[in-house]
Amino acid sequence: MKTKISLLIAMLSLLPVPAFAHPHIFIDAKFEVVSAPDGSISELRNVWSFDEVFTSSVLMDYGKSGDQALSASELKAVGKTVRDSLAQYGYYTNVTSNGKAVPMAKPDAVEANYKDGSLTLTFSLKPEQKTFLKGTTIFGIYDKTLYTAVDFATDNDLTTSGQALGRCKRKVIRPNPKEVMAENQAALTSMFFSDPKGTDYSLLVATRLEVQC
Structure with a gap:
């Protein structure tokens, strides 16, 4: 039986880009x-904490007991x-x-937890090939x-650790969507958003962490 998560992932490849506005x-x-x-x-x-609506849909699809909880085996399945x-x-x-x-390689595992009405996923990724922190x-x-x-409530939610990063400068970039729209008005046409290959608009407005070493 297909689960809610599987259906949502499948929808990503079926719906036209404008539906993702x-x-x-x-x-x-x-x-x-x-x-x-x-x-x-x-x-x-x-560490990802999901909204109540999506969490509820996961509870309905994975929770077999109907007690608004997820067992260890159900969380493992998620x-x-x-x-x-x-x-x-x-x-x-x-x-x-440097551009x-x-x-990234597939994570060894994705750990799912359910607490206080929220589904949380925790996982670590590693580059497919060794990548040194040089330049930008x-x-x-x-x-x-x-x-x-995907939202980061504060800049402190994007952090670095490790001795090698002590020599690097870091900054959090939070683009202003209105300014992005104004600066790229000519490019942000209906054709831009209808491109089946996807667009760069998400990159333009996404919060990012920049590290310079």
Whole structure:
């Protein structure tokens, strides 16, 4: 039986881009870049807390007891579904090193928890190939389809750790959507949003962490 999460992922490839003008799933996120002793990226730690509506849909599809709770085995099933389904979307993780995209490997596991009415997913990603923190590295957690909104409540929700990162400068970039629209008015046409390959609008408005080493 297809689950709610599987159906939502499937919808991403079936619906036209304009349908994503307004997000349907909302995530409060925390993100941490961890460096290795040799100055490379060790891992990217993610904690995602989902909105009540999406959490309720997961409860209905995975909770067999009907007691508004999820057992350990049910939570494990949720984590496995997300791990498998979001692989094609890179787990909404977009990293560039000096302008070049850095692909991420599939996480070992996605840990799901349910507490106080919210579904939370915790997982770590590692680059497919060793990537050193040299020059400018930009980290963005956003859904290119605009179906899911990923929000960082404060700049402190995007952090770095590891001795190698101590020599680097970091800043959080929070674009103003109105300014983005004004500056790119000529490019943001209906044809732009209807491109079946997706658009760069999500990148223009996404909160990002920039690290310079």
